Amino acid sequence: KISMAVIRRLPRYFRYLHDLLKLDIKRISSRELSERMCITASQIRQDLNCFGGFGQQGYGYNVESLYNEISRILGVDKRFTCIIVGAGNMGTALANYENFKKRGFDIVAIFDVDPAKIGGKINGIDIYSMDTLEDFVKQHKVDIAMLTVPNRTITEVAEKVTSVGIKGIWNFSPHELRLGEDVVVENVHLSDSLMVLGYRLRSKGY
Amino acid sequence: KISMAVIRRLPRYFRYLHDLLKLDIKRISSRELSERMCITASQIRQDLNCFGGFGQQGYGYNVESLYNEISRILGVDKRFTCIIVGAGNMGTALANYENFKKRGFDIVAIFDVDPAKIGGKINGIDIYSMDTLEDFVKQHKVDIAMLTVPNRTITEVAEKVTSVGIKGIWNFSPHELRLGEDVVVENVHLSDSLMVLGYRLRSKGY
Numbered sequence A, B: 001k002i003s004m005a006v007i008r009r010l011p012r013y014f015r016y017l018h019d020l021l022k023l024d025i026k027r028i029s030s031r032e033l034s035e036r037m038c039i040t041a042s043q044i045r046q047d048l049n050c051f052g053g054f055g056q057q058g059y060g061y062n063v064e065s066l067y068n069e070i071s072r073i074l075g076v077d078k079r080f081t082c083i084i085v086g087a088g089n090m091g092t093a094l095a096n097y098e099n100f101k102k103r104g105f106d107i108v109a110i111f112d113v114d115p116a117k118i119g120g121k122i123n124g125i126d127i128y129s130m131d132t133l134e135d136f137v138k139q140h141k142v143d144i145a146m147l148t149v150p151n152r153t154i155t156e157v158a159e160k161v162t163s164v165g166i167k168g169i170w171n172f173s174p175h176e177l178r179l180g181e182d183v184v185v186e187n188v189h190l191s192d193s194l195m196v197l198g199y200r201l202r203s204k205g206y
Protein backbone atom coordinates (compact mmCIF):
# COMPACT_ATOMS: atom_id res chain seq x y z
CA LYS A 1 0.00 0.00 0.00
CA ILE A 2 1.35 3.47 -0.94
CA SER A 3 1.37 6.13 1.83
CA MET A 4 -0.91 9.17 1.46
CA ALA A 5 2.15 11.48 1.58
CA VAL A 6 3.38 9.84 -1.66
CA ILE A 7 -0.10 9.77 -3.23
CA ARG A 8 -0.36 13.54 -2.65
CA ARG A 9 2.83 14.03 -4.67
CA LEU A 10 1.82 11.80 -7.58
CA PRO A 11 -0.28 14.43 -9.47
CA ARG A 12 2.81 16.59 -9.60
CA TYR A 13 4.96 13.73 -11.03
CA PHE A 14 2.10 13.06 -13.45
CA ARG A 15 2.22 16.67 -14.73
CA TYR A 16 6.03 16.75 -15.13
CA LEU A 17 6.20 13.37 -16.85
CA HIS A 18 3.32 14.47 -19.12
CA ASP A 19 5.41 17.51 -20.17
CA LEU A 20 8.50 15.32 -20.72
CA LEU A 21 6.54 12.97 -23.01
CA LYS A 22 5.38 15.99 -25.02
CA LEU A 23 9.07 16.96 -25.41
CA ASP A 24 9.74 13.38 -26.59
CA ILE A 25 12.16 12.69 -23.72
CA LYS A 26 12.40 8.89 -23.31
CA ARG A 27 14.39 8.59 -20.08
CA ILE A 28 15.43 10.82 -17.22
CA SER A 29 17.72 10.44 -14.20
CA SER A 30 16.48 11.12 -10.67
CA ARG A 31 19.00 14.00 -10.56
CA GLU A 32 17.55 15.69 -13.69
CA LEU A 33 13.98 15.10 -12.49
CA SER A 34 15.02 16.54 -9.13
CA GLU A 35 16.27 19.77 -10.76
CA ARG A 36 13.08 20.17 -12.81
CA MET A 37 10.76 19.52 -9.88
CA CYS A 38 12.73 21.13 -7.02
CA ILE A 39 12.45 17.95 -4.93
CA THR A 40 15.59 16.14 -3.65
CA ALA A 41 16.74 13.20 -5.77
CA SER A 42 16.60 10.95 -2.70
CA GLN A 43 12.93 11.89 -2.13
CA ILE A 44 12.21 10.97 -5.78
CA ARG A 45 13.95 7.60 -5.46
CA GLN A 46 12.10 6.95 -2.18
CA ASP A 47 8.72 7.88 -3.72
CA LEU A 48 9.14 5.97 -6.94
CA ASN A 49 10.46 2.84 -5.18
CA CYS A 50 7.08 2.57 -3.41
CA PHE A 51 5.53 1.21 -6.56
CA GLY A 52 8.19 -0.63 -8.44
CA GLY A 53 10.73 2.07 -9.18
CA PHE A 54 11.19 1.63 -12.92
CA GLY A 55 14.67 3.02 -12.47
CA GLN A 56 17.85 1.25 -13.54
CA GLN A 57 21.35 2.04 -12.41
CA GLY A 58 23.01 4.32 -14.96
CA TYR A 59 19.97 4.43 -17.25
CA GLY A 60 17.57 6.47 -15.11
CA TYR A 61 13.78 6.15 -15.33
CA ASN A 62 11.83 5.20 -18.43
CA VAL A 63 9.52 8.22 -18.73
CA GLU A 64 6.70 6.42 -20.52
CA SER A 65 6.44 3.37 -18.24
CA LEU A 66 6.68 5.59 -15.17
CA TYR A 67 3.94 7.87 -16.55
CA ASN A 68 1.71 4.87 -17.33
CA GLU A 69 2.19 3.42 -13.85
CA ILE A 70 1.34 6.72 -12.13
CA SER A 71 -1.67 7.15 -14.43
CA ARG A 72 -2.83 3.65 -13.43
CA ILE A 73 -2.40 4.35 -9.70
CA LEU A 74 -4.20 7.70 -9.92
CA GLY A 75 -6.83 6.15 -12.19
CA VAL A 76 -6.75 9.04 -14.67
CA ASP A 77 -8.82 7.04 -17.17
CA LYS A 78 -11.77 6.94 -14.77
CA ARG A 79 -14.41 9.68 -15.12
CA PHE A 80 -15.99 11.39 -12.10
CA THR A 81 -19.33 13.23 -12.25
CA CYS A 82 -19.23 16.46 -10.24
CA ILE A 83 -21.59 19.21 -9.16
CA ILE A 84 -20.73 22.65 -7.82
CA VAL A 85 -22.73 23.96 -4.86
CA GLY A 86 -22.51 27.77 -4.63
CA ALA A 87 -22.43 29.75 -7.89
CA GLY A 88 -20.36 32.63 -6.48
CA ASN A 89 -16.85 33.77 -7.34
CA MET A 90 -15.04 30.55 -6.50
CA GLY A 91 -17.79 28.36 -7.98
CA THR A 92 -17.71 30.37 -11.21
CA ALA A 93 -13.91 30.15 -11.45
CA LEU A 94 -14.12 26.35 -11.04
CA ALA A 95 -16.91 26.01 -13.63
CA ASN A 96 -14.78 27.95 -16.12
CA TYR A 97 -11.60 25.96 -15.56
CA GLU A 98 -11.07 23.59 -18.50
CA ASN A 99 -8.34 21.47 -16.84
CA PHE A 100 -10.73 19.50 -14.64
CA LYS A 101 -12.39 17.94 -17.65
CA LYS A 102 -8.97 16.95 -19.04
CA ARG A 103 -8.22 15.15 -15.78
CA GLY A 104 -11.48 13.20 -15.92
CA PHE A 105 -13.77 15.38 -13.77
CA ASP A 106 -17.01 16.40 -15.53
CA ILE A 107 -18.98 19.25 -13.92
CA VAL A 108 -22.60 18.52 -14.95
CA ALA A 109 -24.63 20.95 -12.80
CA ILE A 110 -24.40 23.90 -10.40
CA PHE A 111 -26.70 24.51 -7.42
CA ASP A 112 -27.51 27.71 -5.56
CA VAL A 113 -30.22 29.35 -3.39
CA ASP A 114 -30.07 32.81 -4.99
CA PRO A 115 -33.14 33.30 -7.25
CA ALA A 116 -31.14 35.74 -9.39
CA LYS A 117 -28.70 32.94 -10.28
CA ILE A 118 -31.07 29.97 -10.60
CA GLY A 119 -31.97 29.29 -14.25
CA GLY A 120 -28.72 30.86 -15.50
CA LYS A 121 -25.63 29.12 -16.85
CA ILE A 122 -21.86 29.28 -16.30
CA ASN A 123 -19.65 28.00 -19.15
CA GLY A 124 -22.73 26.22 -20.55
CA ILE A 125 -23.54 24.47 -17.24
CA ASP A 126 -27.04 25.01 -15.81
CA ILE A 127 -27.63 26.55 -12.37
CA TYR A 128 -30.41 24.77 -10.48
CA SER A 129 -32.16 25.50 -7.19
CA MET A 130 -30.86 23.64 -4.13
CA ASP A 131 -34.46 22.41 -3.69
CA THR A 132 -34.04 20.19 -6.76
CA LEU A 133 -30.75 18.59 -5.59
CA GLU A 134 -32.38 15.41 -4.30
CA ASP A 135 -34.30 14.78 -7.56
CA PHE A 136 -31.18 15.54 -9.63
CA VAL A 137 -29.07 13.00 -7.69
CA LYS A 138 -31.86 10.37 -8.07
CA GLN A 139 -31.62 10.73 -11.86
CA HIS A 140 -27.82 11.16 -12.22
CA LYS A 141 -25.05 9.36 -10.34
CA VAL A 142 -23.00 12.18 -8.74
CA ASP A 143 -19.56 11.26 -7.34
CA ILE A 144 -18.29 14.65 -6.08
CA ALA A 145 -19.80 17.88 -4.75
CA MET A 146 -17.52 20.94 -4.88
CA LEU A 147 -18.65 23.14 -1.98
CA THR A 148 -18.07 26.86 -2.61
CA VAL A 149 -20.73 28.34 -0.34
CA PRO A 150 -20.30 31.00 2.38
CA ASN A 151 -18.49 29.66 5.47
CA ARG A 152 -21.50 30.04 7.78
CA THR A 153 -23.57 27.64 5.59
CA ILE A 154 -20.91 24.94 5.04
CA THR A 155 -22.05 22.46 7.76
CA GLU A 156 -25.71 22.47 6.72
CA VAL A 157 -24.83 22.27 3.00
CA ALA A 158 -22.39 19.39 3.55
CA GLU A 159 -25.02 17.46 5.51
CA LYS A 160 -27.66 18.07 2.82
CA VAL A 161 -25.29 16.90 0.06
CA THR A 162 -24.23 13.71 1.88
CA SER A 163 -27.83 12.97 2.93
CA VAL A 164 -28.79 12.55 -0.75
CA GLY A 165 -25.99 10.01 -1.16
CA ILE A 166 -22.99 11.93 -2.55
CA LYS A 167 -19.77 10.37 -1.16
CA GLY A 168 -17.07 12.83 -2.29
CA ILE A 169 -16.79 16.38 -0.87
CA TRP A 170 -14.34 18.99 -2.15
CA ASN A 171 -14.46 21.57 0.66
CA PHE A 172 -13.33 25.14 -0.01
CA SER A 173 -14.35 26.52 3.37
CA PRO A 174 -11.71 26.79 6.11
CA HIS A 175 -13.89 24.72 8.46
CA GLU A 176 -13.11 21.08 9.14
CA LEU A 177 -16.16 18.92 8.25
CA ARG A 178 -17.06 15.96 10.49
CA LEU A 179 -19.11 13.64 8.29
CA GLY A 180 -19.80 9.88 8.26
CA GLU A 181 -17.06 7.26 7.80
CA ASP A 182 -18.42 6.51 4.33
CA VAL A 183 -17.83 10.09 3.08
CA VAL A 184 -14.46 11.24 1.69
CA VAL A 185 -13.62 14.92 2.33
CA GLU A 186 -10.72 16.68 0.63
CA ASN A 187 -10.09 20.22 1.96
CA VAL A 188 -8.65 23.07 -0.08
CA HIS A 189 -6.55 25.51 1.91
CA LEU A 190 -5.05 27.98 -0.55
CA SER A 191 -3.42 29.82 2.38
CA ASP A 192 -1.13 26.78 2.89
CA SER A 193 0.40 27.37 -0.55
CA LEU A 194 0.70 31.10 0.18
CA MET A 195 2.50 30.38 3.47
CA VAL A 196 5.02 28.20 1.62
CA LEU A 197 5.60 31.07 -0.84
CA GLY A 198 6.17 33.40 2.11
CA TYR A 199 8.67 30.95 3.65
CA ARG A 200 10.58 30.62 0.37
CA LEU A 201 10.74 34.42 -0.08
CA ARG A 202 12.15 34.91 3.41
CA SER A 203 14.69 32.08 2.86
CA LYS A 204 16.02 34.07 -0.09
CA GLY A 205 16.37 37.07 2.18
CA TYR A 206 13.50 39.18 0.85
CA LYS B 1 18.01 22.64 6.93
CA ILE B 2 14.43 21.34 6.69
CA SER B 3 13.43 19.65 3.42
CA MET B 4 10.80 21.30 1.23
CA ALA B 5 8.58 18.18 1.57
CA VAL B 6 8.37 18.84 5.31
CA ILE B 7 7.97 22.61 4.89
CA ARG B 8 4.95 21.95 2.61
CA ARG B 9 3.31 19.99 5.42
CA LEU B 10 3.95 22.58 8.14
CA PRO B 11 0.93 24.83 7.37
CA ARG B 12 -1.28 21.83 7.99
CA TYR B 13 0.36 21.07 11.35
CA PHE B 14 0.02 24.77 12.15
CA ARG B 15 -3.75 24.66 11.54
CA TYR B 16 -4.31 21.50 13.60
CA LEU B 17 -2.20 22.70 16.50
CA HIS B 18 -4.02 26.07 16.35
CA ASP B 19 -7.33 24.19 16.75
CA LEU B 20 -5.94 22.10 19.65
CA LEU B 21 -4.81 25.26 21.48
CA LYS B 22 -8.33 26.68 21.10
CA LEU B 23 -9.65 23.48 22.70
CA ASP B 24 -7.13 24.00 25.52
CA ILE B 25 -5.37 20.68 24.84
CA LYS B 26 -1.87 20.92 26.37
CA ARG B 27 -0.22 17.77 25.03
CA ILE B 28 -0.90 15.17 22.35
CA SER B 29 0.70 11.87 21.33
CA SER B 30 1.87 11.23 17.76
CA ARG B 31 -0.80 8.52 17.59
CA GLU B 32 -3.63 10.94 18.50
CA LEU B 33 -2.25 13.60 16.12
CA SER B 34 -2.01 10.93 13.43
CA GLU B 35 -5.70 10.05 13.81
CA ARG B 36 -6.77 13.69 13.66
CA MET B 37 -4.60 14.52 10.63
CA CYS B 38 -4.84 11.22 8.68
CA ILE B 39 -1.03 11.03 8.43
CA THR B 40 0.90 8.01 9.76
CA ALA B 41 2.38 8.45 13.25
CA SER B 42 5.82 7.56 11.89
CA GLN B 43 5.56 10.36 9.28
CA ILE B 44 4.69 12.78 12.11
CA ARG B 45 7.65 11.69 14.22
CA GLN B 46 9.94 11.91 11.19
CA ASP B 47 8.66 15.42 10.28
CA LEU B 48 8.76 16.84 13.81
CA ASN B 49 12.23 15.39 14.52
CA CYS B 50 13.57 17.59 11.70
CA PHE B 51 13.40 20.59 13.91
CA GLY B 52 13.87 19.44 17.44
CA GLY B 53 10.98 17.09 18.00
CA PHE B 54 9.54 18.44 21.25
CA GLY B 55 8.25 14.95 21.91
CA GLN B 56 9.00 12.98 25.07
CA GLN B 57 8.59 9.27 25.55
CA GLY B 58 5.21 8.57 27.16
CA TYR B 59 4.28 12.27 27.42
CA GLY B 60 3.71 13.06 23.72
CA TYR B 61 4.21 16.55 22.24
CA ASN B 62 3.74 19.82 24.09
CA VAL B 63 1.15 21.50 21.85
CA GLU B 64 2.10 25.08 22.68
CA SER B 65 5.88 24.75 22.23
CA LEU B 66 5.38 22.79 19.00
CA TYR B 67 2.95 25.45 17.73
CA ASN B 68 5.38 28.24 18.60
CA GLU B 69 8.26 26.50 16.86
CA ILE B 70 6.27 25.89 13.66
CA SER B 71 5.04 29.52 13.75
CA ARG B 72 8.66 30.67 14.03
CA ILE B 73 9.82 28.47 11.12
CA LEU B 74 6.93 29.58 8.90
CA GLY B 75 7.41 33.18 10.05
CA VAL B 76 3.70 33.77 10.65
CA ASP B 77 4.43 37.05 12.45
CA LYS B 78 5.90 38.57 9.27
CA ARG B 79 3.57 40.57 7.02
CA PHE B 80 3.63 40.30 3.22
CA THR B 81 2.21 42.98 0.92
CA CYS B 82 0.32 41.45 -2.02
CA ILE B 83 -1.39 42.57 -5.19
CA ILE B 84 -3.83 40.62 -7.36
CA VAL B 85 -3.41 40.82 -11.14
CA GLY B 86 -6.63 39.90 -12.95
CA ALA B 87 -9.94 40.98 -11.36
CA GLY B 88 -11.95 38.05 -12.73
CA ASN B 89 -13.67 35.16 -10.91
CA MET B 90 -10.59 33.75 -9.23
CA GLY B 91 -9.14 37.19 -8.45
CA THR B 92 -12.45 38.25 -6.89
CA ALA B 93 -12.67 35.08 -4.79
CA LEU B 94 -9.13 35.70 -3.48
CA ALA B 95 -9.85 39.38 -2.71
CA ASN B 96 -12.90 38.32 -0.69
CA TYR B 97 -11.15 35.61 1.32
CA GLU B 98 -10.50 36.90 4.87
CA ASN B 99 -8.10 34.09 5.89
CA PHE B 100 -5.13 35.50 3.97
CA LYS B 101 -5.06 38.59 6.17
CA LYS B 102 -5.13 36.41 9.31
CA ARG B 103 -2.06 34.56 8.02
CA GLY B 104 -0.17 37.80 7.43
CA PHE B 105 -0.85 38.46 3.73
CA ASP B 106 -2.32 41.92 3.04
CA ILE B 107 -3.89 42.45 -0.41
CA VAL B 108 -3.43 46.20 -1.02
CA ALA B 109 -4.40 46.60 -4.71
CA ILE B 110 -5.86 44.80 -7.73
CA PHE B 111 -4.77 45.37 -11.35
CA ASP B 112 -6.63 44.70 -14.60
CA VAL B 113 -6.80 45.82 -18.28
CA ASP B 114 -10.62 45.86 -18.58
CA PRO B 115 -11.87 49.49 -18.57
CA ALA B 116 -15.19 48.30 -17.09
CA LYS B 117 -13.35 47.03 -13.98
CA ILE B 118 -10.71 49.75 -13.53
CA GLY B 119 -11.79 52.29 -10.92
CA GLY B 120 -14.03 49.77 -9.12
CA LYS B 121 -13.37 47.95 -5.85
CA ILE B 122 -13.58 44.38 -4.55
CA ASN B 123 -13.99 43.95 -0.77
CA GLY B 124 -12.85 47.58 -0.38
CA ILE B 125 -9.67 47.06 -2.45
CA ASP B 126 -9.17 49.41 -5.43
CA ILE B 127 -8.84 48.08 -9.01
CA TYR B 128 -6.16 49.97 -10.96
CA SER B 129 -5.10 49.88 -14.59
CA MET B 130 -2.10 47.67 -15.44
CA ASP B 131 -0.53 50.83 -16.94
CA THR B 132 -0.09 52.20 -13.41
CA LEU B 133 1.61 49.07 -11.98
CA GLU B 134 5.14 50.44 -12.29
CA ASP B 135 4.29 53.70 -10.48
CA PHE B 136 2.40 51.78 -7.79
CA VAL B 137 5.37 49.49 -7.08
CA LYS B 138 7.73 52.52 -6.94
CA GLN B 139 5.58 53.98 -4.13
CA HIS B 140 4.72 50.77 -2.22
CA LYS B 141 6.97 47.78 -1.52
CA VAL B 142 5.10 44.79 -3.00
CA ASP B 143 6.28 41.27 -2.00
CA ILE B 144 3.82 39.02 -3.88
CA ALA B 145 1.74 39.22 -7.07
CA MET B 146 -1.19 36.77 -7.28
CA LEU B 147 -1.65 36.08 -10.99
CA THR B 148 -5.24 35.25 -11.94
CA VAL B 149 -5.25 36.29 -15.58
CA PRO B 150 -6.32 34.24 -18.64
CA ASN B 151 -3.81 31.46 -19.48
CA ARG B 152 -2.81 32.99 -22.82
CA THR B 153 -1.58 36.21 -21.09
CA ILE B 154 0.31 34.59 -18.17
CA THR B 155 3.86 34.75 -19.64
CA GLU B 156 3.67 38.42 -20.62
CA VAL B 157 1.99 39.39 -17.29
CA ALA B 158 4.58 37.47 -15.24
CA GLU B 159 7.41 39.20 -17.09
CA LYS B 160 5.81 42.62 -16.60
CA VAL B 161 5.34 42.00 -12.85
CA THR B 162 8.91 40.78 -12.28
CA SER B 163 10.34 43.57 -14.45
CA VAL B 164 9.03 46.15 -11.95
CA GLY B 165 10.84 44.30 -9.15
CA ILE B 166 8.24 41.99 -7.56
CA LYS B 167 10.01 38.80 -6.34
CA GLY B 168 7.13 36.55 -5.32
CA ILE B 169 4.66 35.07 -7.86
CA TRP B 170 1.57 33.06 -6.92
CA ASN B 171 0.64 31.47 -10.25
CA PHE B 172 -2.91 30.18 -10.85
CA SER B 173 -2.41 29.33 -14.50
CA PRO B 174 -1.55 25.73 -15.42
CA HIS B 175 1.55 26.92 -17.29
CA GLU B 176 5.01 26.54 -15.77
CA LEU B 177 6.72 29.96 -15.58
CA ARG B 178 10.45 30.21 -16.37
CA LEU B 179 11.61 33.39 -14.62
CA GLY B 180 14.95 34.65 -13.23
CA GLU B 181 16.80 32.90 -10.38
CA ASP B 182 15.92 35.78 -8.08
CA VAL B 183 12.13 35.23 -8.47
CA VAL B 184 10.21 32.72 -6.35
CA VAL B 185 7.21 31.09 -8.09
CA GLU B 186 4.62 29.03 -6.24
CA ASN B 187 2.11 27.30 -8.53
CA VAL B 188 -1.47 26.48 -7.62
CA HIS B 189 -2.85 23.35 -9.22
CA LEU B 190 -6.31 22.74 -7.78
CA SER B 191 -6.64 19.69 -10.04
CA ASP B 192 -3.94 17.95 -7.94
CA SER B 193 -6.22 18.08 -4.90
CA LEU B 194 -9.15 16.86 -7.00
CA MET B 195 -7.11 13.91 -8.29
CA VAL B 196 -6.28 12.92 -4.71
CA LEU B 197 -10.02 13.04 -3.89
CA GLY B 198 -10.69 10.81 -6.91
CA TYR B 199 -8.01 8.34 -5.75
CA ARG B 200 -9.46 8.21 -2.22
CA LEU B 201 -13.00 7.64 -3.53
CA ARG B 202 -11.87 4.73 -5.71
CA SER B 203 -9.86 3.22 -2.81
CA LYS B 204 -13.11 3.08 -0.85
CA GLY B 205 -14.69 1.22 -3.74
CA TYR B 206 -16.91 4.03 -5.09
Ligand SMILES: NC(=O)c1ccc[n+]([C@@H]2O[C@H](COP(=O)([O-])OP(=O)(O)OC[C@H]3O[C@@H](n4cnc5c(N)ncnc54)[C@H](O)[C@@H]3O)[C@@H](O)[C@H]2O)c1
Pocket (backbone or CB within 6 Å): A085, A086, A087, A088, A089, A090, A091, A111, A112, A113, A114, A117, A130, A147, A148, A149, A150, A151, A153, A157, A171, A172, A173, A174, A188, A189, A190, A191, B092, B093, B094, B096, B097
Ligand atom coordinates in the same frame (compact mmCIF):
# COMPACT_ATOMS: atom_id res chain seq x y z
N1 LIG C 1 -9.92 27.54 0.66
C1 LIG C 1 -9.46 28.68 0.24
O1 LIG C 1 -8.28 28.91 0.28
C2 LIG C 1 -10.46 29.71 -0.30
C3 LIG C 1 -10.09 30.83 -1.07
C4 LIG C 1 -11.12 31.69 -1.50
C5 LIG C 1 -12.46 31.43 -1.15
N2 LIG C 1 -12.73 30.34 -0.39
C6 LIG C 1 -14.02 29.94 0.06
O2 LIG C 1 -14.89 29.68 -1.03
C7 LIG C 1 -16.22 29.85 -0.57
C8 LIG C 1 -16.99 30.67 -1.54
O3 LIG C 1 -16.38 31.93 -1.67
P1 LIG C 1 -16.93 32.96 -2.76
O4 LIG C 1 -16.02 34.13 -2.78
O5 LIG C 1 -17.18 32.22 -4.04
O6 LIG C 1 -18.35 33.36 -2.11
P2 LIG C 1 -19.63 34.01 -2.83
O7 LIG C 1 -20.39 34.72 -1.78
O8 LIG C 1 -19.20 34.75 -4.05
O9 LIG C 1 -20.45 32.73 -3.32
C9 LIG C 1 -21.23 31.94 -2.49
C10 LIG C 1 -22.43 31.39 -3.27
O10 LIG C 1 -23.10 30.41 -2.46
C11 LIG C 1 -24.49 30.59 -2.58
N3 LIG C 1 -25.14 30.03 -1.40
C12 LIG C 1 -25.35 30.62 -0.19
N4 LIG C 1 -25.97 29.75 0.64
C13 LIG C 1 -26.17 28.60 -0.06
C14 LIG C 1 -26.76 27.34 0.26
N5 LIG C 1 -27.30 27.09 1.45
N6 LIG C 1 -26.81 26.39 -0.69
C15 LIG C 1 -26.30 26.63 -1.93
N7 LIG C 1 -25.72 27.80 -2.29
C16 LIG C 1 -25.65 28.77 -1.35
C17 LIG C 1 -24.68 32.11 -2.72
O11 LIG C 1 -25.94 32.42 -3.29
C18 LIG C 1 -23.49 32.45 -3.62
O12 LIG C 1 -23.83 32.35 -4.98
C19 LIG C 1 -16.14 30.44 0.83
O13 LIG C 1 -16.31 29.42 1.75
C20 LIG C 1 -14.72 30.94 0.92
O14 LIG C 1 -14.22 30.84 2.24
C21 LIG C 1 -11.77 29.48 0.01
Ligand SMILES: NC(=O)c1ccc[n+]([C@@H]2O[C@H](COP(=O)([O-])OP(=O)(O)OC[C@H]3O[C@@H](n4cnc5c(N)ncnc54)[C@H](O)[C@@H]3O)[C@@H](O)[C@H]2O)c1
Pocket (backbone or CB within 6 Å): A092, A093, A094, A096, A097, B085, B086, B087, B088, B089, B090, B091, B111, B112, B113, B114, B117, B130, B147, B148, B149, B150, B151, B153, B157, B171, B172, B173, B174, B188, B189, B190, B191
Ligand atom coordinates in the same frame (compact mmCIF):
# COMPACT_ATOMS: atom_id res chain seq x y z
N1 LIG D 1 -4.96 26.51 -10.81
C1 LIG D 1 -6.19 26.11 -10.79
O1 LIG D 1 -6.48 25.02 -10.36
C2 LIG D 1 -7.27 27.06 -11.34
C3 LIG D 1 -8.65 26.89 -11.10
C4 LIG D 1 -9.52 27.84 -11.65
C5 LIG D 1 -9.02 28.90 -12.43
N2 LIG D 1 -7.68 28.98 -12.65
C6 LIG D 1 -7.03 29.97 -13.40
O2 LIG D 1 -7.24 31.28 -12.88
C7 LIG D 1 -7.06 32.20 -13.95
C8 LIG D 1 -8.19 33.18 -13.97
O3 LIG D 1 -9.40 32.50 -14.14
P1 LIG D 1 -10.78 33.31 -14.05
O4 LIG D 1 -11.90 32.33 -14.15
O5 LIG D 1 -10.72 34.19 -12.89
O6 LIG D 1 -10.71 34.18 -15.39
P2 LIG D 1 -11.50 35.51 -15.76
O7 LIG D 1 -11.55 35.59 -17.23
O8 LIG D 1 -12.76 35.57 -14.97
O9 LIG D 1 -10.54 36.70 -15.20
C9 LIG D 1 -9.40 37.12 -15.85
C10 LIG D 1 -9.18 38.61 -15.57
O10 LIG D 1 -7.89 38.97 -16.05
C11 LIG D 1 -7.99 40.23 -16.72
N3 LIG D 1 -6.88 40.37 -17.66
C12 LIG D 1 -6.79 39.89 -18.94
N4 LIG D 1 -5.59 40.20 -19.47
C13 LIG D 1 -4.89 40.86 -18.50
C14 LIG D 1 -3.60 41.46 -18.46
N5 LIG D 1 -2.77 41.42 -19.51
N6 LIG D 1 -3.22 42.09 -17.33
C15 LIG D 1 -4.06 42.18 -16.26
N7 LIG D 1 -5.30 41.63 -16.24
C16 LIG D 1 -5.71 40.98 -17.35
C17 LIG D 1 -9.36 40.21 -17.38
O11 LIG D 1 -9.79 41.52 -17.69
C18 LIG D 1 -10.20 39.52 -16.31
O12 LIG D 1 -10.72 40.44 -15.39
C19 LIG D 1 -6.92 31.38 -15.22
O13 LIG D 1 -5.57 31.29 -15.53
C20 LIG D 1 -7.42 30.03 -14.85
O14 LIG D 1 -6.75 29.01 -15.56
C21 LIG D 1 -6.83 28.09 -12.10
